[in-house]
């Protein structure tokens with residue numbers, strides 16, 4: 126069954142399901158992207174900081190040489206924290222297009238609002254390794270570089286990731302091109318209802334990262350709960366002959382949220398793609414709404430919490 130798409134304020138549209146690629150290992154990520162495209166995925170979520178874009182670019186070069194049209198696939202990438210100055214952000218766009226072997230990306234996000242020291246490694250740690258060395262760059266300058274890249278035809282739509290509502294408001298007040306999407310952690314245990322309502326008001330489509338509550342996220346702590354073994358999710362899954370992962374993803378898509386589950390397993394890539402042949406009832410959606418624990422997995426407060434642009438000290 127074809128994946129539905131959601132209209133963006135830029136005039137383009139985004140498929141409601143994409144493949145995530147964070148922590149997809151070199152040697153596996155290319156194959157995963159190839160399998161996903163063969164399974165019907167038409168949206169791939171990438172980032173320079175994932176360190177695996179070159180291998181993905183090799184797959185794009187192959188498939189766009191006869192198998193698929195470039196316009197068939199929605200491709201996202203992200204500007205990393207060490208590229209926040211205007212000049213560095215412009216450079217980052219070209220680096221990304223080079224790695225992915227593309228003339229343009231469909232969507233470019235600012236990965237995080239915090240800038241890190243520019244010009245060196247992607248994760249410039251302090252001497253004790255506990256924190257990052259910050260830069261004073263303002264994400265408004267990053268955005269200006271991206272607006273210029275849109276004018277140059279290198280990017281179709283712009284968006285943000287990991288920004289809070291105040292930062293989004295500030296950016297909207299200082300931009301020519303408005304953000305079309307916000308990509309944030311979102312799953313049944315972290316539903317971000319206030320932020321979703323705020324985005325709706327501003328015509329910003331929400332993309333859920335870690336939509337399965339990433340069972341292998343390195344930021345998880347022992348004893349952390351798992352959506353995929355949650356009794357409510359399991360009971361609903363059983364009712365439809367679906368997996369818990371499919372139920373978590375369907376809850377999001379029925380709420381108008383785009384999902385980008387990551388997998389490198391052919392079986393799970395196909396499973397996560399088989400979402401649109403069943404529909405949860407209002408009662409079941411409400412049951413899953415009731416599971417919210419306001420529980421963020423990717424919590425960088427210890428590492429980056431004192432950065433002036435750290436987003437997660439705000440209520441939403």
Ligand SMILES: NC(=O)c1ccc[n+]([C@@H]2O[C@H](COP(=O)([O-])OP(=O)(O)OC[C@H]3O[C@@H](n4cnc5c(N)ncnc54)[C@H](OP(=O)(O)O)[C@@H]3O)[C@@H](O)[C@H]2O)c1
Pocket residue numbers: 144145146147148170171236286287308309333334335336337338339340341342353368370371385386387388389390393394396397423
């Ligand atoms: N903007 C940001 O800051 C940000 C942050 C985090 C993530 N992201 C993006 O969002 C994507 C998704 O988030 P995520 O990777 O953190 O987490 P996720 O998609 O919630 O979970 C991925 C994990 O779940 C496993 N998995 C996948 N399908 C499954 C299924 N059907 N049943 C059981 N386990 C399954 C995967 O293992 P296998 O590979 O072995 O299947 C992997 O370990 C990322 O890959 C990345 O593209 C963005």
